[in-house]
Amino acid sequence: MRSVVRAAIGGVSLLGAAAAAGAVPAAPVAAPAASAPAAAPAPAPSPANPDIVVTGRRDQAQQVADFVAALTPAEGGAIPRFVDQVCPAAAGLLPEQNAAVAARLRQVARAVGLKAAPEGCAPNAFVVVTQNKRAFMELLAKRRPQVFGFVEPRELRRLAFGPERAAAWQIAGAVDRKDKPQRYNDIFSGSPSEAWEAVNRARGNPRGYDAAVLVVELKALEGLTATQVADYAAMRLLARLDPKRLPAGSPPTILAALEAREGAEVPVTLTRWDAGFLKGLYGSGFQHSTGRQRAEIGRTMTQGLAAPQP
Numbered sequence: 001m002r003s004v005v006r007a008a009i010g011g012v013s014l015l016g017a018a019a020a021a022g023a024v025p026a027a028p029v030a031a032p033a034a035s036a037p038a039a040a041p042a043p044a045p046s047p048a049n050p051d052i053v054v055t056g057r058r059d060q061a062q063q064v065a066d067f068v069a070a071l072t073p074a075e076g077g078a079i080p081r082f083v084d085q086v087c088p089a090a091a092g093l094l095p096e097q098n099a100a101v102a103a104r105l106r107q108v109a110r111a112v113g114l115k116a117a118p119e120g121c122a123p124n125a126f127v128v129v130t131q132n133k134r135a136f137m138e139l140l141a142k143r144r145p146q147v148f149g150f151v152e153p154r155e156l157r158r159l160a161f162g163p164e165r166a167a168a169w170q171i172a173g174a175v176d177r178k179d180k181p182q183r184y185n186d187i188f189s190g191s192p193s194e195a196w197e198a199v200n201r202a203r204g205n206p207r208g209y210d211a212a213v214l215v216v217e218l219k220a221l222e223g224l225t226a227t228q229v230a231d232y233a234a235m236r237l238l239a240r241l242d243p244k245r246l247p248a249g250s251p252p253t254i255l256a257a258l259e260a261r262e263g264a265e266v267p268v269t270l271t272r273w274d275a276g277f278l279k280g281l282y283g284s285g286f287q288h289s290t291g292r293q294r295a296e297i298g299r300t301m302t303q304g305l306a307a308p309q310p
Helices: 050-071 095-111 133-143 153-161 184-188 226-238 272-283 290-306
Strands: 088-091 125-130 166-171 211-217
Touching: 050 272, 050 290, 088 095, 088 226, 095 125, 095 226, 095 272, 125 133, 125 226, 133 153, 133 166, 133 211, 153 166, 166 226, 211 226, 226 272, 272 290
Parallel strands: 088 125, 125 211
Antiparallel strands: 166 211
């Protein structure tokens, strides 16, 4: 029987995770970028029906294009992503569960072509589990407004007050008056560094961001394994995307894990669509246009979908 994240917690404070009791051990970390069990392949069409092959390829190509377009909203410049090494950290669960989530995030990051910082690094990719997303973000905005970087107030309100049970945002290269990059682990520090208090502008960085935060309500994680939590977090932290943009009937994705209806089938880990998207994003050219990056992501996804299942 798989272990799940299902225990109640007291909430997450600005000093880190609050005490938790009764949580079960974290789930085993699966292999990097593994995908949910795939359905049996359809019988190969006979040579007498070549249109079936052509139509199938055309349908998948359109699905790939729609999937990529939904997850890469048009912005000026390149599609944003992490520009440096990623150092994951999780808070709000039992220590062993937090460790399992962070370890899995490292695995996924390496698997998709992103460097993971060595152990003991200053975290810059945060997963925060709390009882109440809105209350936590309001407290964070009051006591540590620098955590939101240069997120526009309107967007911040949407993230905090929206009905979604998770909110994610990215922070683009904040520096102090002496151009010293910030240490993002100060987000949960009881005594914020002078550098945080001196943040006054963003380092010019059109290519992407240097830190990301995911806040998710515990109730949304009921029944999920630590691997599923980490893989959902990987999609939200390693790419700037909005799951709501995916149209109904989209290919299987771990992004559906939190909003799935009761009894609905949820991928056990990153699907091949998810892994292909992240690999394509981090394999695409930094300085390429949005359209060209989308095409590169689509090609990577198509190649991954065509590869034999491991």
